Amino acid sequence: MPAGTHVTTTRLxxxxxxxxxxxxxxxxxxxxxxxxxxxxGGARTVLFNWLLARKTGGAFILRIEDTDRTRxxxxxxRKILDDLRWxxxxxxxxxxxxxxxxxxxxxxxxxxxxxxxxxxxQSGDAYYAMxxxxxxxxxxxxxxxxxxxFSYSRPDPLPTIEQxxxxxxxxxxxxxxxxxxxxxxxxVDEILGEVTMPADTxxxxxxxxxxRFPTYHFACVVDDExxxxxxVLRGQEHLMNTPKHVAMQRALGFAAxxxxxxxxxxxxxxxxxxxxxxxxxIKRGETPPEIEVHDFRASGYLPEAIINFISLLGWSPxxxxxxxxxxxxxxLFSVDRIGKTNAKFDREKLIAFNRDWxxxxxxxxxLAAFRxxxxxCAASNPPTGPDDIDGAGPGDGPADRAAPDSDRRGGxxxxxVEAVMANADAAVLRRVLELCAGFRTFPDVVKxxxxxxxxxxxxxxxxxxxxxxxxxxxxxxxALLDELLLKLEGVTDWxxxxxxxxxxxxxxxxxxxxxxxxxPLRVAVTGGTISPSIFESLEMLGKVRTTAxxxxxxxxxxxxx
RNA sequence: GCCCCCAUCGUCUAGUGGCCUAGGAUACCGGCUUUUCAUGCCGGCGACAGGGGUUCGAGUCCCCUUGGGGGUACCA
Numbered sequence: 087m088p089a090g091t092h093v094t095t096t097r098l099x100x101x102x103x104x105x106x107x108x109x110x111x112x113x114x115x116x117x118x119x120x121x122x123x124x125x126x127g128g129a130r131t132v133l134f135n136w137l138l139a140r141k142t143g144g145a146f147i148l149r150i151e152d153t154d155r156t157r158x159x160x161x162x163x164r165k166i167l168d169d170l171r172w173x174x175x176x177x178x179x180x181x182x183x184x185x186x187x188x189x190x191x192x193x194x195x196x197x198x199x200x201x202x203x204x205x206x207x208q209s210g211d212a213y214y215a216m217x218x219x220x221x222x223x224x225x226x227x228x229x230x231x232x233x234x235x236f237s238y239s240r241p242d243p244l245p246t247i248e249q250x251x252x253x254x255x256x257x258x259x260x261x262x263x264x265x266x267x268x269x270x271x272x273x274v275d276e277i278l279g280e281v282t283m284p285a286d287t288x289x290x291x292x293x294x295x296x297x298r299f300p301t302y303h304f305a306c307v308v309d310d311e312x313x314x315x316x317x318v319l320r321g322q323e324h325l326m327n328t329p330k331h332v333a334m335q336r337a338l339g340f341a342a343x344x345x346x347x348x349x350x351x352x353x354x355x356x357x358x359x360x361x362x363x364x365x366x367x368i369k370r371g372e373t374p375p376e377i378e379v380h381d382f383r384a385s386g387y388l389p390e391a392i393i394n395f396i397s398l399l400g401w402s403p404x405x406x407x408x409x410x411x412x413x414x415x416x417x418l419f420s421v422d423r424i425g426k427t428n429a430k431f432d433r434e435k436l437i438a439f440n441r442d443w444x445x446x447x448x449x450x451x452x453l454a455a456f457r458x459x460x461x462x463c464a465a466s467n468p469p470t471g472p473d474d475i476d477g478a479g480p481g482d483g484p485a486d487r488a489a490p491d492s493d494r495r496g497g498x499x500x501x502x503v504e505a506v507m508a509n510a511d512a513a514v515l516r517r518v519l520e521l522c523a524g525f526r527t528f529p530d531v532v533k534x535x536x537x538x539x540x541x542x543x544x545x546x547x548x549x550x551x552x553x554x555x556x557x558x559x560x561x562x563x564x565a566l567l568d569e570l571l572l573k574l575e576g577v578t579d580w581x582x583x584x585x586x587x588x589x590x591x592x593x594x595x596x597x598x599x600x601x602x603x604x605x606p607l608r609v610a611v612t613g614g615t616i617s618p619s620i621f622e623s624l625e626m627l628g629k630v631r632t633t634a635x636x637x638x639x640x641x642x643x644x645x646x647x
Numbered sequence: 648g649c650c651c652c653c654a655u656c657g658u659c660u661a662g663u664g665g666c667c668u669a670g671g672a673u674a675c676c677g678g679c680u681u682u683u684c685a686u687g688c689c690g691g692c693g694a695c696a697g698g699g700g701u702u703c704g705a706g707u708c709c710c711c712u713u714g715g716g717g718g719u720a721c722c723a
Contacts, residue, residue: 119723154722219721226720235649237719261721278652287650287719295721302723326651326718347652350716354658358716395659398672402660406671425660428716432658435673441686524686534684555683589682604682616684 112144113316116177117306119151120162123378124169126431127321127351127359130396134348135319136175137397137419147313148180150191151306153299169379172458173389174412179313187313192305199300202308202338203262203293207247211337212293214250215241215263237289240265259296264304264334266290271329276317276346277424283329291330307331311340319421322347322428346421349400349428359431375433384466386459386528390447391440399429409442441526453516457508459528464505503536510539517626521618537612538626542634545613547642555605555615556643563606564643570607571636580629582621589621610639 114135118128139146148170152158163181170177179185189195206212217225222238229236240263245253254260266289272282293304300308310318325347335342353359353375364374364381376382382392390411398408402425403418410418444452507515518535525531537545556563573592577584593600604620611632617623624632 117723121723151723157722215721217721222721230648233648235719237649259721281651284650289719292721297721299721301721306723321717322652323717324723327723349653352716356715398659400659404661406661408660408672426653427660428653429660430658432673435659438673445686522685524684526685530685600682602682608683614683618684620682 110316112139112142113147113314114139114144114319115147115149115310115313115315117149117151117309118166119154119157119302120166121157121159122162122361123165123380125359125361125378126376126382126392126396129169129173129379129392130351130399131319131321131348132170132175133173133393133397134401134419134424135317136177137416138317138319138421139178140416141419144316145178146176147185147187147315148177148183148190149309149313150181150193151302152191152193153302153305155297155299165380169383172383173379173393192300192309195305195309196299198312199294199305199308200298203300203304206264206293206334206337207262209337210265212262212264213240213244213290214247214253215261215290215292216245216250216253216258218259237286238263238291240290261292261296262294263290264293264330264337266330266333267336271332273325273328273332273345275325275328276344276421277426278325278347281325281328283326288329288333293334303327303330304334307334307338307340310343311335311338315343317344317346317421319346319348322350346424349425351396351399352428352430354430354432356430383459384462386530387436387440388443388447388452388455391436391443394443395436395439399431400425400427409439409446437526441524444525444527445523449516449519452519453512456515456519456528456531460504460508464502464508467502467504503539504532506539507532507536514538514626518618521622521626534616534618537617538623542631542638545611545635545638547609547639548614551609551613551615555609556639561643563609564640566603566606567610567636567640570603571633571640574629574636575633577629580625582625585624586621607636610636 116128116132116135118124124132136146138144150163167181177183179187180190192199203212207214226236250260250262266285268285270282270285271288272280274280291303292301294300309315328345328347332342334340351359353363357363359375359377361377364377367374374381376385376387379392383389393412394409394415397410397415397419401419401423402408403410403415404423447455507518510518518531518538522531522534525534556567570592573588577588589600589603593603605615607620607624608615608617611617611623611627627635
């Protein structure tokens with residue numbers, strides 16, 4: 087049949103030229119369900135999708151999968167959007183962006199799902215099923231008791247569409263199940279290769295729930311088709327869902343997108359990173375680990391560091407370098423460099439990345455990020471009252487040790503130091519950031535330079551520091567402060583240079599090392615032993631406040647002996 | 648239990664049959680710098696899970712074992 091062959095090649099040729107002219111745009115999506123903030127693992131999934139879109143000049147779509155009305159958490163869409171924005175990942179279509187394939191909330195697409203559901207019902211690829219959740223649970227339980235594998239067995243005769251509708255109209259809980267084809271299904275995965283699932287492990291599954299909402303599987307397949315999604319990059323936990331999706335695509339006559347299942351991210355101990363880790367840690371009185379993107383934001387990480395770090399979880403550019411800007415990552419990214427091995431989330435390495443990024447970004451960028459951190463802190467820690475230090479319980483061990491260097495402010499209801507800093511001058515904050523260079527995360531900056539932003543009376547002298555640098559040797563440190571106070575009061579040029587000259591002179595006169603004089607000053611002025619360089623610290627504090635604090639420190643001596 | 652995926656330093660990874668005496672990063676250890684903290688600089692420790700094949704040659708290919716993980720919902 088030469089004629090037939092000819093026709094085929096002609097069609098193929100025209101198709102080919104067409105694809106050369108207008109190459110099909112890559113369209114990828116991230117489809118979170120609104121159950122809270124964006125999980126860090128979810129962020130990695132977003133990132134890879136976003137990278138692929140940006141790399142190829144395609145579109146990145148955000149779709150909200152809100153088909154489970156029982157799990158819906160009120161504010162989550164706004165939170166997820168905020169997290170995404172903070173990370174610097176924008177979306178071309180979706181909430182707030184619009185787009186021609188909307189609506190992008192699945193709860194607003196129910197009619198669409200119903201229409202496709204009808205097609206499946208009519209073609210016999212789906213059927214009404216009458217078992218209640220309780221009945222199903224009982225059957226599973228029974229199977230477990232008898233050490234049998236449970237799998238849903240398709241009712242024989244199947245209820246007709248009319249019977250199903252009648253039952254539903256009568257108020258019975260009715261679902262719609264998809265009829266699996268009864269053959270093995272092979273999924274082609276861009277990362278994992280071909281994966282075949284045996285037919286007998288593939289049971290008929292629910293595609294419409296009793297509340298008439300579609301299940302994830304169904305809505306996802308319909309929307310991916312209608313939104314013309316070309317690539318699905320998602321976590322490996324979805325791998326076993328894929329044959330279901332493939333089977334539905336075939337029944338509906340949809341072309342399957344390309345699939346790529348990403349390795350999963352775990353805690354260092356191999357457990358899943360879960361929101362519940364936070365509650366557990368709090369219960370044990372430990373600092374909760376960061377799990378959601380917002381946690382990292384509130385812990386003072388830079389999005390640059392987070393993005394860079396998670397990009398390396400399951401992907402590598404293959405060079406002996408690993409710190410890249412987002413733009414560099416876009417140009418380096420490719421799906422075939424994504425690995426198959428699950429990764430553990432190493433916070434130590436993240437911290438190192440953050441430290442490096444903090445030293446690398448432009449000063450203005452760093453300032454903006456610091457301000458953001460400060461205001462997030464201020465917002466989540468409303469002004470603390472006197473009740474802040476909880477009623478001094480059976481306070482043994484840990485509490486005692488934690489108290490001195492913690493950042494608890496003094497008794498009176500006072501705004502947290504972060505809130506004060508958030509409103510500080512740009513020039514001041516920029517200077518603070520400069521002086522704290524080398525910090526790991528923003529809380530380090532607050533710990534180190536916060537003393538500049540509290541009132542003189544709010545300085546609490548850390549007993550350990552006092553003992554070590556002031557009280558020992560019969561209060562030598564206090565004596566030194568007395569002398570210094572006199573000299574400092576006489577300083578007219580309150581500058582780093584003058585201060586440095588003065589203090590060095592004192593060192594020479596007394597034959598002591600700088601440390602012996604810097605430390606007492608630090609304690610007097612900050613309450614502890616940590617601050618930026620002492621000269622810069624004093625300069626920033628100013629003469630009035632410096633001398634006031636030294637005076638107050640010296641006077642506190644009698645009080646604590 | 649059943650189905651599926653995975654396997655290089657503690658951790659993230661490079662490695663696509665000879666370039667591997669296995670590279671980088673981080674952590675850890677040591678030294679130097681230093682006014683505290685944090686940095687910075689230099690050096691060190693440290694891995695191909697085990698067993699069989701294939702091949703002149705295997706971290707790289709195949710099989711088994713072991714280990715880890717995922718799935719097994721009217722969740723997504």
